[in-house]
């Protein structure tokens with residue numbers, strides 16, 4: 001079975017993890033800072049904070065930016081639940097704005113048209129690895145005092161161009177996001193098993209995120225709040241720490257950071273192979289009038305999209321079959337596919353809690369009815385790619401016969 005996505009683990013990755021297992025620290029050791037530094041350098045950000053999931057990173061992003069009760073957070077409906085749930089974690093109202101029908105990322109025109117006075121943050125999701133229209137989104141949000149968080153979970157290692165002939169910017173290192181979040185779940189472009197990274201150029205936010213990822217604990221005596229004449233806690237020895245905020249255990253282990261560091265060294269190879277596969281699919285599918293290949297008309301895609309997903313738009317009516325039937329046919333041929341994503345505003349909890357209903361984001365809802373993600377991962381062989389292409393093309397023939 002060719003799955004829709006999977007990790008690539010090499011002997012070097014295994015050796016890196018084993019070396020940590022033989023050492024002194026399984027967690028809270030030196031690999032964390034090593035991974036953070038290497039990651040920040042790679043994406044061109046000043047600070048990177050490693051956490052145990054991107055969900056945790058999104059939560060911390062809103063928390064350090066001071067978003068909370070009474071605030072609204074707008075994201076795309078075509079995303080994983082976590083991009084919106086983070087707003088609810090901090091007591092804010094998650095809201096959704098429609099996507100543009102080409103890049104499948106937030107449509108700046110819709111974002112501006114539906115802006116509400118209580119919107120304090122935008123979580124812009126780089127769906128499938130395609131960069132959002134970040135300069136436009138930042139212009140809209142910042143003019144209204146809102147913080148810009150880029151959910152780049154799909155875009156590890158990606159870059160984008162500001163306009164057709166503009167300069168190239170790395171995701172995580174450009175000036176239009178205040179905080180950027182990456183995921184290292186196994187189907188993403190590199191993995192730590194579970195894991196995430198929060199990057200920012202603001203030292204105060206990075207420091208605060210580090211405190212919050214470990215229970216809100218402060219260990220630096222220079223920062224202690226308890227006075228030395230405190231009746232009970234006045235004596236402060238080497239054991240002493242203070243909990244100054246309500247935090248969480250969002251720490252990533254040294255084992256995972258060693259894997260992350262090793263995978264980071266292989267990232268360029270992963271991305272190059274993903275692009276090769278996308279190019280092969282796009283060429284093969286160009287003549288199919290019932291399938292729209294992703295990203296072709298996106299001027300921002302100039303070969304630097306990290307391509308986490310290959311999401312085709314399929315006209316199932318023209319094929320004469322439902323999406324479950326097509327998925328079953330491909331599965332019978334040993335090809336796994338996936339539907340990414342169910343529009344988040346239509347999940348029962350969102351309907352029940354906020355009254356969201358069909359029609360709120362019509363472009364996203366139409367996208368959902370036609371989307372199908374085909375296998376895309378770096379260890380796919382050329383034979384695997386050819387097999388997917390042959391069976392997708394044959395869907396048409398089956399319909400005609």
Ligand SMILES: Cc1ncc(COP(=O)(O)O)c(C=O)c1O
Pocket residue numbers: 052053054055056079080082083125151153154182183184185194195196
């Ligand atoms: C767009 C997006 N945001 C956030 C997340 C959450 O990532 P994690 O699984 O690392 O918590 C995911 C993971 O699927 C995602 O795809």
